[in-house]
Every structure is written in C-alpha cells, then in structure tokens.
Amino acid sequence: MYVAVKGGERAIAAAHGWLDEERRGDPAIPELGTDQIRTQMTLAVDRVMAEGSLYDPDLAALALKQARGDAIEAIFLIRAYRTTLPRFGASIPIATGAMACERRISAIFKDAPGGQVLGPTFDYTHRLLDFALMAGGEAPSSAPQSEPRDAAKPHVTEILAREDLIQAESEHDEVDTPPDLTRAPLSLPASRALRLQALARGDEGFLLSLAYSTQRGYGRNHPFVGELRVGTVAVEMEIPELGFAVEIGEIVVSECESVNQFTGSKTQPAQFTRGYGLVFGRGERKAISMALVDRALRWKELGEENTGAPAQDEEFVLAHADNIQASGFLEHIKLPHYVDFQAELELIRKLRSEALAHLGADA
Amino acid sequence: MGLLARSRPETLAALWRDFTCNRAGLEEAAITWLRKPETGTVMVRGRAGAVGEAFNLGEMTVTRASLRLPCGAVGHAYVQGRDREKARIAALVDALMAGPHADHARKAILAPLATIETEARTARASRAAATQVDFFTMVRGE
Structure with missing residues (x-):
C-alpha cells in the first residue's frame, strides 16, 4: 500500500x-x-x-x-x-549578401570575388594548450591590420547560378507568412521554412552528428562548403507608426551554403543542389551542420531515393532536434515516480509468484 | 534611427546628458507618452539559400517608445535590447529631429554615434583585411 x-x-x-x-x-x-x-x-x-x-x-x-x-x-x-515578452512583429528578411564579414571563405572557388577572409579562426592553430593564458597578466599583442578592402562579397552560389549550374531557390510571395514553431506545434510534412526554423534553434551536437552521418554514407549527398560567412547584418522592420521600414539593430550571424551533388533528368540538364545553414552568432560548426541536414531532408523534392537514413527522416530529425524538449522529457524521469513504480513492483511480484508456483507444481 | 537603435545604452545616455545640460528645460519638458517604453521581441527572418523563401530564424529583444513634445512633435523609437532609457532617449531625439533642435541633436548625438560606430567598424574591417588570403602560385619546371 x-x-x-x-x-x-x-x-x-x-x-x-x-x-x-x-x-x-x-x-x-x-x-x-x-x-x-x-x-x-x-x-x-x-x-x-x-x-x-x-x-x-x-x-x-x-x-x-x-x-x-x-x-x-x-x-x-x-x-x-x-515567453514573458510580447512580440512586436517580424523583420524584413536579413540581407546576408550585404553582411560586414569578419570571416568569409569558400572551399570551391579560390578566387571568389571579395576574397577569402579567414577572420579570427581556430583553424590552423595547433590545438596546443597555451599555458601563458593560465599565468595571465599579459595583454595580447594587437592583431595585425591592413587597409580595409571595400570589395563586395557576392554569394558564391550566385556565380554558379549565373550559368544555371545550381538549382534556383524558389522565391515565394512576400504575403506568405512563414510558419512559426513558437506559435503553432510542429506539423508534418513540414515546409522547408519550418524545417529551417527548427534546425536554426536545434541542438548543435545533434545536428553535428546527423550531418556527420550523411558524410559517412547515411543519406550521402556529397557536400562542398560553397561558402561560409560570419559577420554583422542589419535588422530592418516595417514600423506601423511610421509606415516604412527602419533599422532596429544589428546582429552577428553565421551562414553556410553547401553545394551538393547533382539532380537532373532526361529533360532537365544536371545541376548542383544546395543546402542552407543560418544561425545567430558565431557558430560555423552548427551552420555547416545545418546546411548538410537541410540538404539531406530535401530528398523528396529533389526526387532522390529515401535510403532510410536518419538524416533524411523529417519526423525523426525535427522531433528530436530541440534540446529543451529533449532534456525536459529526459530529465522528468528523475522526478518521483513512486506510484508508477509501486504498480510495477506489484506486477513483477505477481508474475514471479505465479511462475514459482508453477515450478513448484512441476517438481 | 539605425544609429540610435544600434548604440550601446550607456553611450547614448552619456551623449544625451551632455546635450541636455546645455539646454535647460529640455529634460524637464512635459512630454506626453503615446507609448511608454516597452520591451518585447521581433522575429528575425532569413531566406532559404539567402535569396529564397523567408523563414523564421529567431527573435531579438527590442524596446519601443512613442512620445509627443509640448511643441507637438512626435517621436518613435524601436531599438535593439531591453534598455527603456535608451528607447526613451531615441524617441526624444527622433521628435527633436522634426523641430528647431534638429541641427544641435544631429551634431551632439548622431554625429558622435556615427564616429564611434565607424571607428569600431573600421577596427574590425582592418583586422579582417589582414586575414585575407593572397594566393600565389608556384611555377614548376622553369
């Protein structure tokens, strides 16, 4: 009892x-x-x-x-x-082509217009612990500087698009309000806009593992990092009181455009396909992961085979990408389950006593 | 508006203090709140593949305010962050830009903000420029 x-x-x-x-x-x-x-x-x-x-x-x-x-x-x-804050509205979609890049690299074109800008990257460091940081006290020597170059940095995919070598992104009408996960529960099948929102707020570790799985062959789509850029973009919003758009602030984002293997048919010449990653702040590992997973989830619209790979399974990916949902459900099992367990105990005792009675009868 | 929206609250507050201390009565003037400073969010949108269909990237904090000066000029502010004082000052500056103080406000507040911002941007752009790769090709067999 x-x-x-x-x-x-x-x-x-x-x-x-x-x-x-x-x-x-x-x-x-x-x-x-x-x-x-x-x-x-x-x-x-x-x-x-x-x-x-x-x-x-x-x-x-x-x-x-x-x-x-x-x-x-x-x-x-x-x-x-x-959840305690009112929502004033939505911004005009940010223009990442006009980003003030602190980092911008392309793994497919050495001479991308605007150049390859490494920025403050961990790449090429030797990953040796720097014990000077532990000793402290010493100000770092100031970083080298050069005359800023004003060259525009158009998206690398634009270069491929000019020759029609890559799929065009469908441009939807502005009156369409994109679906919002924070206002309506996830519904499947999900549009690409909904998937991108879920991925943008999804757990980095989860997306990294899924992206890695596609590279290892679970839904292979052979990605190149067409471009990775990190920097500051303006956020503009239509202000109802004014009747026009003004800049309400600026944010740092990381963006990755992946260029992946082909689609095409007898009637349609082969084209590269694309995946997209965009995240708040400096998170290039996640931006790349997001682009790879976005691409894997597009198998149906690209007429690819569903190989049953986890990264192709929209329901699996979207339902498990959110670490707050996941940890909420996972961690609740450490809270008292005394009553549930009491029922289990009763059941197992009953099963055992019946089994033992049988064994006794056989002997 | 962009300059005000992007400024750090403490920077804007300091500029405003300097601006008002030479103009007695500006700070005390009876403003009418059309909307008291209020903090909320704006959903930031992006585009699939940077050019395709719009999607919701995530929200940012924004504080807004609207007011009317005794002279009748109306000012609005939508500024990044949660600082109500920043929104109040931004709305006041917006209202002043429609009146006789416009030139002073531009010189004393907007111009310094622009300078601070340009310096910060140039500092980062110069560091970025120093990390730009200049490829050279090695010629074999000459």
Whole structure:
C-alpha cells in the first residue's frame, strides 16, 4: 500500500541555497561579471542565443552565469524568459549578401570575388594548450591590420547560378507568412521554412552528428562548403507608426551554403543542389551542420531515393532536434515516480509468484 | 534611427546628458507618452539559400517608445535590447529631429554615434583585411 507523501520543501530550499553558493564558488576568488562573460566567453554566449532562439548577448551572459556554465540550462532560462515578452512583429528578411564579414571563405572557388577572409579562426592553430593564458597578466599583442578592402562579397552560389549550374531557390510571395514553431506545434510534412526554423534553434551536437552521418554514407549527398560567412547584418522592420521600414539593430550571424551533388533528368540538364545553414552568432560548426541536414531532408523534392537514413527522416530529425524538449522529457524521469513504480513492483511480484508456483507444481 | 537603435545604452545616455545640460528645460519638458517604453521581441527572418523563401530564424529583444513634445512633435523609437532609457532617449531625439533642435541633436548625438560606430567598424574591417588570403602560385619546371 502506497501512502502519498508531502514534504521536501525544506530540503528543496536548502538545495537551492547550496546551489547559489556553489555557483559563486570560492569567495576568495573574484566573482565573474556578466560583462566578462559577454565579452570573453563569446562563443558560449552565441550558442545560448542561437539555441535559446533569442538574440540578446547580455541576457545570454546572465543565463550562463546563473546556469553555472551549463549551456542547455542557460538555453532553458532564455526560452522561459522569451515567453514573458510580447512580440512586436517580424523583420524584413536579413540581407546576408550585404553582411560586414569578419570571416568569409569558400572551399570551391579560390578566387571568389571579395576574397577569402579567414577572420579570427581556430583553424590552423595547433590545438596546443597555451599555458601563458593560465599565468595571465599579459595583454595580447594587437592583431595585425591592413587597409580595409571595400570589395563586395557576392554569394558564391550566385556565380554558379549565373550559368544555371545550381538549382534556383524558389522565391515565394512576400504575403506568405512563414510558419512559426513558437506559435503553432510542429506539423508534418513540414515546409522547408519550418524545417529551417527548427534546425536554426536545434541542438548543435545533434545536428553535428546527423550531418556527420550523411558524410559517412547515411543519406550521402556529397557536400562542398560553397561558402561560409560570419559577420554583422542589419535588422530592418516595417514600423506601423511610421509606415516604412527602419533599422532596429544589428546582429552577428553565421551562414553556410553547401553545394551538393547533382539532380537532373532526361529533360532537365544536371545541376548542383544546395543546402542552407543560418544561425545567430558565431557558430560555423552548427551552420555547416545545418546546411548538410537541410540538404539531406530535401530528398523528396529533389526526387532522390529515401535510403532510410536518419538524416533524411523529417519526423525523426525535427522531433528530436530541440534540446529543451529533449532534456525536459529526459530529465522528468528523475522526478518521483513512486506510484508508477509501486504498480510495477506489484506486477513483477505477481508474475514471479505465479511462475514459482508453477515450478513448484512441476517438481 | 539605425544609429540610435544600434548604440550601446550607456553611450547614448552619456551623449544625451551632455546635450541636455546645455539646454535647460529640455529634460524637464512635459512630454506626453503615446507609448511608454516597452520591451518585447521581433522575429528575425532569413531566406532559404539567402535569396529564397523567408523563414523564421529567431527573435531579438527590442524596446519601443512613442512620445509627443509640448511643441507637438512626435517621436518613435524601436531599438535593439531591453534598455527603456535608451528607447526613451531615441524617441526624444527622433521628435527633436522634426523641430528647431534638429541641427544641435544631429551634431551632439548622431554625429558622435556615427564616429564611434565607424571607428569600431573600421577596427574590425582592418583586422579582417589582414586575414585575407593572397594566393600565389608556384611555377614548376622553369
């Protein structure tokens, strides 16, 4: 017989008190400011903004501090905060072609117009721990500078599009409001717009693994990084009071356009196909992953074979990409299930006693 | 509007303080709130393949405000972030731009903001330029 239990309030309060203390750590060591997190843990901040699906570096820094550095807990805090805010409207789609790039590379054209700009990349570092950072105290020598080059940086896919070598992106009418996951539950089959939203806020680790799986042959589509760009873009919105669009701010985004193997038929000459990744902040690993998964999910519209690969399965990918949904369901099983388990116990005892009775009868 | 929207709140507040301390009465003037500063979000959209159909990328925080000056000029602000004071100042500057203070406001607030922004952008663009790859080709067998 199970008796419902109340209580635990005192223990919970004490646990939260200790949590606050643990977050602060050794009081003899200076406390970490959110401005320090915002300006020195920038990639962690960017990940929280991307998967929290809310661009606000100050809030993301606060969330990271409160979450003791746990990215998913911080993302949870941001998602929860977001729900308390009214929505003023939607922006005009950002123009990534006009991005002020701090990084822009193409893996397919050495001489891409606008050039290959490496930016502050980890690539080509030796991945050796720099013990000087631990010793601290020394200001880094200032980075080399050159005269800024004003050359336009058109999207590399435009070059392929000029010769009709790559699929054109369908341009939809502006009156169509794109579907919004935050307003309506996921419905399948999903449009590409809905998939891109889900991927943009999806878990980086999950998308990385899926993208990797396509490279290893589970839904192979042979990607090239046509272009990767990271930088600042303006956000413009139509202001109802004014009746025209104004710039309401600027954001840093990472964008990846993948160029993949061909589609074509007897009537249609072969063309490259494309995948697209766009994420808040500096998150090129995720942008590339997103482009590969976006491409894999397009098998049906491109008339490809469904090989049963996980990355091709829209329901599988979209239903499991969100780390807040996933951790919510996963972590709830650590909460009291005393009653459920009591029922299981009763059942297993009954099964065993019946079985044992049988065995006794046979003997 | 873009300059005001992109500014850091503390920078804008400092410029506004300097601007108003020479113009007694501006800060105390009885403004009428048409919409008190309010923080919310704007859904940022992107395009599939940068040029295709629009999709929802994620939201950003935005604070808006609308007000009317005693002279009747109306100002609106939609600015990035959650700083209500920044939205208030941006709406005030917007309203002033329609009146006799426009030139002063431009010189004392917008011009310095533009300078600060240009400096910051040039600093990053110069560093980016230094990381641009200049390929050279090795010629074999000559």
